[in-house]
Amino acid sequence: MEARKQPKQARSRATVEAILEATARVLVEDGYDALSTNRVAKVAGVSIGSLYQYFPNKESLVLAIVEQHTEEMMDMLRNAVTDLAHAPLDVAVRTYVRAIIEAHTVDPELHRALMMQVMHIGVELIGGINSTARQIVEGYLTLHLDELAITDVKTAAYVLVHAVEAVNHAHILEPDPPETEPLIEEVSQLVLRYLKG
Amino acid sequence: MEARKQPKQARSRATVEAILEATARVLVEDGYDALSTNRVAKVAGVSIGSLYQYFPNKESLVLAIVEQHTEEMMDMLRNAVTDLAHAPLDVAVRTYVRAIIEAHTVDPELHRALMMQVMHIGVELIGGINSTARQIVEGYLTLHLDELAITDVKTAAYVLVHAVEAVNHAHILEPDPPETEPLIEEVSQLVLRYLKG
Amino acid sequence: MEARKQPKQARSRATVEAILEATARVLVEDGYDALSTNRVAKVAGVSIGSLYQYFPNKESLVLAIVEQHTEEMMDMLRNAVTDLAHAPLDVAVRTYVRAIIEAHTVDPELHRALMMQVMHIGVELIGGINSTARQIVEGYLTLHLDELAITDVKTAAYVLVHAVEAVNHAHILEPDPPETEPLIEEVSQLVLRYLKG
Amino acid sequence: MEARKQPKQARSRATVEAILEATARVLVEDGYDALSTNRVAKVAGVSIGSLYQYFPNKESLVLAIVEQHTEEMMDMLRNAVTDLAHAPLDVAVRTYVRAIIEAHTVDPELHRALMMQVMHIGVELIGGINSTARQIVEGYLTLHLDELAITDVKTAAYVLVHAVEAVNHAHILEPDPPETEPLIEEVSQLVLRYLKG
DNA sequence: AATGAATGAGGGTTCATTCAT
DNA sequence: TATGAATGAACCCTCATTCAT
Missing domain, CATH: 1.10.10.60 (Homeodomain-like)
Known part of the structure; x- marks a missing residue:
């Protein structure tokens, strides 16, 4: 290519x-x-x-779109999360959950299409998003480790990122998803209770 | 007859x-x-x-495979979960998490292939799995509502099912996933702490 | 392929x-x-x-034609040359030269086309014809070595085969070639005088 | 002017x-x-x-290259052959054979490429080379007719030119050709014996 | 004189699908 | 019922050539 x-x-x-x-x-x-x-x-x-x-070929077309789209999403996420490192847990979690969900509103139809159709091209890139997210989360968890009921930061970050992601993806892909606001609250609780033990 | x-x-x-x-x-x-x-x-x-x-056509071929595969997976899930309705929370959660993960071991290579390549055909069916899972979980939650720190059973079930699913999918799709057993424990904690408040 | x-x-x-x-x-x-x-x-x-x-592809098409055509030519050549091993020099040479030239009359237009256009595919196959011809000639020369004014059979065969071939190809490719019969005689003389010293 | x-x-x-x-x-x-x-x-x-x-178009590009290349080759040939008209037969033949072969060393890779790939454009031009060569040879043969064992100058020139050419082309195109010097000698013998009868 | 963006006919090839045997 | 020959729309991609800048 x-x-x-x-x-x-x-x-x-x-x-x-x-x-x-x-x-x-x-x-x-x-x-x-x-x-x-x-x-x-x-x-x-x-x-x-x-x-x-x-x-140079068909794939590069789709790749360009995926790149552009993920770039936008990751920018949104990074912006929302700036200066959150020292925020209290409740604020941090809720902000993060909201940011993730809002990042997916950039162009939800395109995101849907890419998710559903393009996985075989985009897995690495999508993996890329998650690994970015994981770094962010790991950073926060490490910093606040003494307040938290977890020991293995890596696994915890892994679980949290994917859990949040998943709810969100379901939210996007499913024909009849729940309301957004209660969902944000509930996911936040999921994360908070887990972290607080 | x-x-x-x-x-x-x-x-x-x-x-x-x-x-x-x-x-x-x-x-x-x-x-x-x-x-x-x-x-x-x-x-x-x-x-x-x-x-x-x-x-009658190519799609029907793939559909048949997807149906067959999800049927097997849902059977496994249902079997593992039988008579769990009155089990204590810890047991129920751990059994469920393990069942979900084991259900994906029926034919993991096929599952991977279907996930990655065939999503555009299988989304409804995959949605089907989740809705089955949701019913199971909703049933349990409703039954144990007085011991739990949740109010909205539907949303809680939704969040839990997708969270568990997602970790699992990541586990299947990612090139370098964490160990299985610690993951099961950590996901179980995620769920338990959420439910216990 | x-x-x-x-x-x-x-x-x-x-x-x-x-x-x-x-x-x-x-x-x-x-x-x-x-x-x-x-x-x-x-x-x-x-x-x-x-x-x-x-x-399976375009090349195989042309290859099939070339193979078919060279097969026919080589058959003609082999037939014409059968039982010539012990023939006297004059007879052998004249028969051979005539055979070569007649072998190219199987389908001269096709031969012309293949020669002119397909060389980049057919060089090996065309090489094949010549190497067949060389073996025939070498065999004859070796058998009659004591009557001949040559010492290096291999080089002699090489020179003769290509010389005859070339005149023949020119005969086919050129717009305004000489008459066939005088040409056969003259080429035969070329070969004979060379061999007799 | x-x-x-x-x-x-x-x-x-x-x-x-x-x-x-x-x-x-x-x-x-x-x-x-x-x-x-x-x-x-x-x-x-x-x-x-x-x-x-x-x-003006692609063909003209290739044509220009072919023209340039054949021009160089014909120059070499003409130079090598100058003042050869009255040379004795042995000298003339050996010089000519060597000149032909050396003319092809101007840019042998280009020559090979042109031969193999471009024949369909170049045939006329390549024919041009041969007709130049034929004129040279015919001239010499006519001048020395009384010493030679031939009668038909035209056919003889035709045969000789192509025979020499062919050996040479084989020499260029074939993967595993004989040594050059023995080849020159042998081709010279081919020609000499033919001419001397 | 030079640039390079734009064109689109056409090339090789695949594959879901039909239907005569 | 089974076979496999036949179909042709559609696909990805190249390249000679033109023309506005």
Whole structure:
């Protein structure tokens, strides 16, 4: 997968933009199985040749979308969590849970599509998100270890991150999920009681 | 006078069996993208025509596999949980967590393949598992409501089931997961502390 | 390049036949650069899918033609040369030269096309013809070594075979070649005088 | 007042030069099938637009290379053969054979590439070489007709030129050719004995 | 004179599906 | 019932060529 041209002129940046948008749109509206390079090019209003001038193959298209999307999500998460290191447990947990859930509202339909259809490409990247999250959580737990009812910080972080993630994913993927606010509270309780012993 | 399973031709059953096995094998060994009806027929040692005699299209093939697999898993879960209704909380939780994890060992490679590649077909069915699990958990929680620190049984069940599921899925999908036994204990603690308040 | 189905029914043998004929025809009429699998399929009156049921890729198509063609040529050569081992030099040489030239009349247009367009695939096979020819010639030279003005049989065979071949190829490829009969005589003289010293 | 070579811009000449060199390089290193105008432009360090400023299409690129290459070869041949008209037969033949073989050493890799891949473009031009050679040989033969055992100068020249050419081509194309010096001697003998009768 | 973005016909190939035997 | 030959839409991708800048 050799790197393709980097756009230099304004025109080509617009082209790349259009292609990425079209990719996302096709993904959301028609699903991964309907994602063909020709379709994307058509939806983008661009020739198939142009598409291949900037993306060496189909996979790179999806990868670019996934990267862009996870980047946005991780930014949101990092921002929400800044200066939380010394916050009291209750605040920290609730903020974190809320941040996770809100991070998934960036483009929930795209997220849904990526989750459902693209796992086989995105597992590593998605793993990436979780490992970022785990580092954050581990950091906090280590700092507050003496107030907490846990001993194995690594396993605890692992369990917490995945538990929160999962509830959240279910929330996104399921047709008929519970209300958001009670859910946040309940997940927070799950985490808090676990940590407080 | 309950319905007997239709005897049909023994030959037919063998053919269907061979096709399903071939499907699973291809899925596990080569992945969803390499799953083609022609390939399955060849691996099954059956003509493509015969395949289409029993399965109207490709999707139905995969669906049959998913159904068969989830059926087995849910059976395991139900069995493990029988007569647990009046068990003490600690026992119930630990048994449940262990049952969930063991249910995923029925055919972990197939499960992995289905998870990673086939989500777009299987989400409803996978949702099905969870809703079964939720019913079980809701039942237990309702029965023990007076000993527990929760009020909203539905949300609590929802949170718990997904939290446990998620840790488990991570455990299956991740390249470098923690040890199983400490994980079971830690997840059990997560649940117990939550329930006990 | 995995082997594809071997035709079993009469129908499919006809299909393979049609495809090979179409390949030859396109090669002769339009040249190698115009040889596309789609074009061959169309000319053969066969769907592109059928073509790929019997030939794993484009190259195998051409290879099949080359093989078929060289097989025919080598058969002709071998037949013409049978029982020549003990023939007197003059007879042997003239027979050989004539045989070489006649072997190229099997399907001269196809030969021309293959020569001109397909060299990059066929070099080994063409090498094969020459090495067959060299063995024949070496055998004869060794047997008659005491009548001949040469010492290094291998080099002599090499020179002779290529010299004869070349005149012949020129004869085929050039737009305005000399008459065949005088050419045969002259080439025979070239060889004879060389061998007699 | 002979035509000067148009000075134009020095820059233009450099561009053309770079393009031709790139063409040859791609041809030699990657083969004809990998020769694309875009690739040539990139290797030449020139924009595709510039390439089309000097060469109307892909074919003209290759044609230019072939022309340049054959020009060099024919120059070498002519030089080696100058003042040979009145040389004795042995000298003339050996000089000629050597000259032909050395002419192919100008850029043997390029020659090989052109031979194997580009024949369909170059046949006429390659024919051109041979016809030059034939004129040279015919001239010599006519001049020395009384010493020689031939009558039909044209056919003899034809046979000789192609025989020598062929041995040479085999020498270039074959993976495991004989040593050069014995080959030269043997080919010279082939020619000499033929001419002397 | 030079650039490089854009084009799109066309190429090789796959695979779900049908249907005559 | 079973076979497997046949189909062809669709896919990913390349590359000669054009043209606005």
